[in-house]
Amino acid sequence: MSLQPGDALTSHNFGLQIDGVMVEYLQSVEGLSIEQDVIEYQQVSAAGKPVVKKLPGVKKAGQCTVVRGATQSASFSQWINQSIAGNMGAARKNASIIFMDYMNNPVKRYHLRNAWCSKVDASSAKAGEASALTETVTITFEELVIE
Secondary structure, X not given: OOOOOOOOOOOOEEEEEEOOEEEEEOOEEXXXXXXXXXXXXXXXXXXXXXXXXXXXXEEOOEEEEEEEEOOOOHHHHHHHHHHHOOOHHHHOEEEEEEEEOOOOOEEEXXXXXXXXXXXXXXXXXXOOOOXXXXXXXXXXXXXXXXX
């Protein structure tokens, strides 16, 4: 059964596509947001009363943080390495974070234009502890489009 009108999406399963190819399924995503400047100006109406107007300004670039299991995903690791090495010609990619329903059908997409990795943090590791190794990756992007 698919989602019915009015049903909210759940954060069941989601992944990262780079240049249209799914490269990684993710544990968590934070910081997906769009922001733009607000221009405020005052004018006088025809009736002589002061009026405050607000207009949209310049869109701002953003960043988000994703957490993934430390897997053997060569494509994602290569993207991280190109970014950290400063090879921006190869590192700037169009990426998408895709949310899927319980049947793994895409239901929501966040397109990150000219995205690249600016930071990687590996989780702590402790001998004798049975926990998954994860990587927290900060992705910087120039534009976010929600579909």
